[in-house]
Amino acid sequence: MPGEGLWGGDCYRFETLPSTNAWAMANSGKLAHGDIVWTLFQSRGKGRLDRQWDSRPNKVLTLSVILRRPVSGMITSPGQLAALAVRRLLQEKGVPALVKWPNDILTQGMKKIAGILVNANPRQNLAVLGIGLNVNLDESDLKSLSLNGQAASLYLVTKQSFSLDKLRVSLCRQIMSCWHDNETGTVNLFAEWSDHDALDNMMIEVRTHQGVRSGLYQGLDSQGRLVLIDDRDGPHFFWSGDVERVRPYTRNTE
Secondary structure, three states: OOOOOOOOOOEEEEOOEOOHHHHHHHOHHHOOOOOEEEEOOEOOEEOHHHOEEOOOOOOEEEEEEEEOOOOOOOOOOHHHHHHHHHHHHHHHOOOOEEEEOOOEEEEOOOOEEEEEEEEEEHHHOEEEEEEEEEOOOOHHHHHHOOOOOOEOOHHHHHOOOOOHHHHHHHHHHHHHHHHHHHHHOOOOHHHHHHHOEOOOOEEEEEEEOOEEEEEEEEEEOOOOOEEEEOOOOOOEEEOOOEEEEEEEOOOOOO
């Protein structure tokens, strides 16, 4: 599908793939900046920390964006820019959503509706931005995928079905809009993230391979790292990890 990617790139469309990110990484030699890899059914998708991203045919929008240029602007993390783009897309469809570091998108009921995984090969000047958005999954789908109570979809929130093809086009437009806003500074994307931050004013726990650290969430720095302050030797900066909300922060007035 020539010209249907981002910034004039092409769209590689498949009925089914094990993983759009894996296919993109394996075939990177023929992929240019702005190309996208899109499948109607991803059978063995992966999320962060090698977790499985479950899908159903024609019910989840799964695509990968090829990036061969560094991100420049206020925010330098492509995953977080993509999270803002997905949030804008959901808002456009009447679904208020929140962003959660590092690059998840939640409904206001704190259920995950979309996630992003970035794979990179610096030697090839390559980053692959994988996006999964739950679109037409219903309650029976979530039950069979063991996601009851943990996930949401556009269908479950709006009671409407959506065309994956039209959503793909809209998502590509929103991604390009976020990149433009970031490069030109026409929109304060840090403020946009903060306004829709699921961790705002929360005491949190961050789990990494080095252990668990608890403290007050302080937002993101310009590199996309989570900033946390504790009562020991903060601030602390995290490139990656799992985050749990512990409780809202209450200031001690004594």
